[in-house]
Amino acid sequence: MSFTDQVKEELTRAKKKSYQEQLAELAALIRVDGSIQISNKHLSLKVKLYHGNLARRIYSLIKDRFGFDIEIRVRQHKKFNLSHSYDIIVTPQPGIREFLLELGFLTPQNNLIFHIKEEYLENRKLAQAYLRGIFLAGGSVNSPKSEYHLEFRCERESLAEDLIKLLAKFELDAHQTEHKGFYVVYFKSYDEVIKVLNIIGAHQAMLKMENDHIVKQLKNDVNRRVNFETANLEKSVSAAMDQLENIRIIEREKGLENLSPSLREMAQVRRENPYASLKELGEILDLSKSGVNHRLRRIKKIAENLA
Secondary structure, X not given: OOHHHHHHHHHHHOOOOOHHHHHHHHHHHHHXXXXXXXXXXXXXXXXXXXXXXXXXXXXXXXXXXXOOOEXXXXXXXXXXXXXXXXXXXXXXOOOHHHHHHHHOOEOOOOOEOOOOOHHXXXXXXXXXXXXXXXHHHHEEEOOOOOOOOEEEEEOOHHHHHHHHHHHHOOOOOOEEEEEOOEEEEEEOOHHHHHHHHHHHOOHHHHHHHHHHHHHHHHHHHHHXXXXXXXXXXXXXXXXXXXXXXXXXXHHHHOOHHHOOHHHHHHHHHHHHOOOOOHHHHXXXXXXXXXXXXXXXXXXXXXXXXXX
């Protein structure tokens, strides 16, 4: 099961909210995955879903709250790598017009509305429920172990624009692009993805992402430290090889016995401890790190003059 499916499974199994919140969630689902049909002045509704638990949730809400006769068609379906699709069909019957009016799909003059109902934009709890419905219908989120990415897929540009306004109510600055005929509203940062999951109520998924983020950060910190220490070690080894070469030049051209006692001692200790750090050399000679470095620089200058 993908991480997106895990999030949707959590949302569909969550405790039901208030009646108005359920309506807002339903309105979002119908807006994305539904179609309204008008034939001989009769209205009907069809919602295509790809998750069984979500289909049962929507069926129960419409049936229990409105008492409509509902037809369900289950089909073999390979889209989105899922084995089934579920068509929920509300056939023409009394009350559908009032139902669509309440959800914000029709004007009193029976004209279709293609924008989010103002109430769902203004009320924070209803806005959260609407976002949850939009995600259930057309949302996806990457696994926490990969790059951070959460998106909402919209068929109409008007919905994408309204969705960006809705997200701005939660201080979220969404990005928008077009992809394969859809208008995609998306986020690509860890903080934004976590915030969206929290808003729509996917708290278990949010905690999993936070845990994986901590593990990822620890791994990155370890890698950075290893790389830093490796670079320092390579630098130290390279410097030590240069110092030993300087000592060989002086021995060949001049003889170490002609160095001052302090430099002769320094050369001898370095030869005996070819991989020791400056700090370790200082401990052997009872010198500070800067004192050791000063003597090695003097040896280097002598070697350069002789070369």
